[in-house]
Amino acid sequence: MGLIGKYIRRHLGIFMLSTFFLTMEAMADLLQPTFMSYIVDRGIRNARIGQILAYGAAMLGIAAAGAFSAVMRNRFASRTSQTIGRELRQDMYRNVQRLSLENIDRLQPASIITRMTNDVAQIQDFINSLMRMMVKAPITCIGAIALLMIQTPKQAPVMAVILLTVALLVMGNMRIGYPRFGTVQERLDRLNGVSRQFLSSVRVVKAFHAEEEETGKFEAASLGLAAANTLALRAMAVFSPLVNLTVNMGIVLLLWISRNQQSSEIGRLMASVNYMTQVLFAVTMISNTLNTAVRAAASSGRIREVLEEKPAQSVPEDPLMPEIKGDIRFGHVSFSYAGAGKASLQDIDVHICQGETVGIIGPTGSGKTSFVNLIPRFYDATEGKIWVDGCDVTKIDTKLLRSAIAVAPQKALLFSGKIADNLRWGCAQAGEEEVRAAAKAACADDFIRQTAHGYDTLLGQGGVNLSGGQKQRLSLARALLRKPRILILDDCTSALDARTESEVLNRLRQTAGNATVLLISQRISAVMRTDRILCLDNGRVQGFGSHKELLAVCPTYREIYESQIGGGENG
């Protein structure tokens, strides 16, 4: 909750102003029954129309003032809550951008998204209701009780008993009701989990004719949710009407105690009854806001985790700004993902020369992607050092380092917007010709021109309207357009058919100029023709040399080769 306080403090002026208007509004509400009692006792009873009109006018005036205050505090509350929401989102966004991938892995992307949307909405709701009700309810409550005492002093003990009972009921509801609603949330998650599984595995379910099994799982989850919901709603069914009953009985008691009242004070009696209901209303409001507060507290905890997450990577204090040419050296590098028991890379000691094309091959999980991820500092080595052009990468200005590197990953990530704009990510000022050339080099020009608006075609979020192979080619073109010093291709042709793949690879050397190229592939045919091949297995270097050398000395490489091409090789 401290977090919310911090943001509210930034808008303290408006917050106080809103509280002021809120108080005015509460006062207006509180004055109404008193004036009503005047109308009845002094006006109607004595049949003085003048009095009725005078008090009536006063009532209207108060109502108008109350309405004005309400409108004002609504303006302030809306603006403040939404502005704080905006600030929270922005601060989170900025911080997330600063985080390294290690942080993101830990927080989980889906969870960060929920925090930035749903949790912020919870906080907004809370601040809004805080500025509407939280302050008003106690004022109304205390004011109503005070006025009640003034109107009918004899009521004090009755009031005390009633209020105590109501307070106990509200507390009882919180003790019993809240945990039950927690269970409902859990069961709902489970039901969602079961349906998600069914939907994503529907082919398997059908192929194995396991519809009945899935129905069983779904029914169990659905029944569980229904049962939890019934329990929670029943707690509500018990407590809510009881609060009503208590207050209503209070009204009866009030009338009973006042049975011998002077007949001239009938208006007062009516006002008292009215104040009773105001108290009830305020109590209900308080318990409602408490509810939002509980949720907001949970949300603010989750938001705080994002805001306070420290980037796992160090920022060089006095960053080096070398001209990057593309010479890469790994000095006894080991790396393991946070929380993973097993090291992904162990004691890697290789030197890749500037302008060289290096193929990287190895079984699944052998550390190929981890290896290249260390170069642009997506992750940092846990042991050893990496030098680019003789400079330790952790000492180089990260922006400068990354600006010299282009990556085309296996899972091509595109962004909503025009195709051309997506390509220009690599180089914002690239002219149309350059964009075309890069697309041609990636064998993407043909299909781009076949789309409805060519290079101006709008892509959906994540490039949903493209096939896997098309996305990979765009992602490759984007990397090529950057004209990097180091080009990293992480199995980025896996979704292409063999013919297109070989076409792309054939053009690659020419397009890349004298950049250093790191080419990861599962297919030996793709890496065979590179200058040197780095063969990895279990995070260790098994061999590093030309195709012929590796065939001669590296058993792992030979095994991969045999399995893909077999004995039929002749050159």
Add this chain to the structure above:
Amino acid sequence: MAEKNGAVPPPNLNGISRPGRGSVVVKPKNMKGTLRRLWQLTKGTRKGLGWILLLSAFASGASVLSPYMTGRAVTAISGGDGVAWILLLLAGIYFCDWLVKFLQAFFMAAIGQRMIHYIRKTLFDRMKMLPLSFFDRKRHGELMSRLTNDVDNISTTISNSMTLLLTYGFTVTGIFIMMVALSPLLTTVSLCGVLAIYFLTKTVTKHTRKLFAQQQKSLGALNGQVEESISGLTMIKAFGREEEMAHEFEEKNKELCQTSVRALIWSGYLMPLMNVINNLCYVAIAVFSGVLFVNGTISDIGLITSFLLYVRQFTRPFVEIANIYNNFQTAVAGAERVFEIMDEQPEPADREGALSLSHPRGNIEFCHVGFGYAPERQVLKDISLKIPAGTQVAIVGPTGSGKTTLIHLLTRFYDVTEGCILLDGQDLRDYRMQDLRAAFGVVLQDTALFAQSVRDNICYGHPQADMGQIRRAAETAGADSFIGRLPEGYGTVLERGGLELSQGERQLITIARAVLADAPILILDEATSSVDTVTEQKIRRAMLEICKNRTSFIIAHRLSTIRDSDCIIFIGDGKIAEKGSHEELMAGNGRYARMYRTQTGEMPEPEEKPQGM
């Protein structure tokens, strides 16, 4: 709004806000028809619903009677008469009110949930029978929200609004009768107030609806952007686009903030203005009743008291009814979305007298088969093919040529649009669907695992398998050794649906699953594409073993893996381009041979339009 009196509506202690407050109202397309269908779904809960609706009639009783009794009490007090019996009656009314409301809520909790469960189950039962094309067409997130949110919304909102509408209907009618009975003139005055509030509400909501729709739109835009920039963070960092993305985010963030503030401010006008009208109405009645009192038309001060209490309660339902009706409409529209799914064409039912199929031999014949996912786009054209039992068939060809589609037709995930497929001489469609699918052991492209133990995943679809069989299947698939290394071996629960395993390990489990199924015909769809080639060799050996004496189909990108197949079919542009053994096809020097050479690096030239370096 704090001046309500008499029986106070039940406070919502848990703060569960009803949906749709100020949000966008979605209008149902066919209200009457949808309601009729909903009524059919209440089977089994109708009796309970009837009781609850009956209770809501009683629930309005207290609101109607208590102000009158309070007035009587006031008259009695001011006249110095005894009030004991009046107050006792009032207490009795309040007590009944409590009892009715408690019973209503208590039973509603169970009945409503039972109804939700029933609708949800009906929907799921329907959904599981739908053909694959349905699931390929729909977004999963959308279907999930049908199963949970929409169903929930339908039942709670509809039952809630029904009881509330009834209660309010009774209340308003009852109060109106009481008011007319007490004083027709004062009733006219308060009706003016109701009219004013009605027009105010209409004007304001007309405006806010538009604003909230705008807010929803900017919220969607912002959420999309957040999703994109977090899932694509690697690329943003790699290409140094942090500033641009942050700028774009800030624009959308600002836009959302502005639209929300506007919507909130406008909707905030409603309550205060209503308060003013209410008070105006109140004063008018006080003035009129004062005049009448002076005239001597009214002699009873209690009557005025009752009337003033009635006025407060009279206007409220009118404001709420508009709101409730909007929620009701939204829920009915939700129900329509649910019915849309229920109305989808299910997989074709078995033909009459469908044949059972217990041990097919595995002779398969394609006769002039044609198929398209959409009528105007043929994927497969005139495929004719005879596969004797026990043949190992490899299907190869460029991406998108129709390999997977061919398999889909075999398992009847989709039905042929032209020609027919025969299994042991009978059209596939003549067999019982259940038997037909049981005849195929399938390892699919997507390695779908379930959030249950490894053991249960392997015996999926065959829950009666014993541990020995499961272990043997895993051994055959080469999965036994890595399963042994998992923290709890076969009992390890895959909490994240297998995401905790590597892609290769996931595939090994799905292969073990197919092995255990021990079906006469096997289908492997790119089953080994994500396993490294060494592991693949191991799997391959295992598969050869179980493929013995079975008809099997293998789709693979890597041609080296299918060289030994009895028959290789090269599919190009939806037709069978080449057919034969590896040696035959290589000798023929056609597309297969070119593709093979490209892959093995023997011939870097692409197939058509030769390209210089």
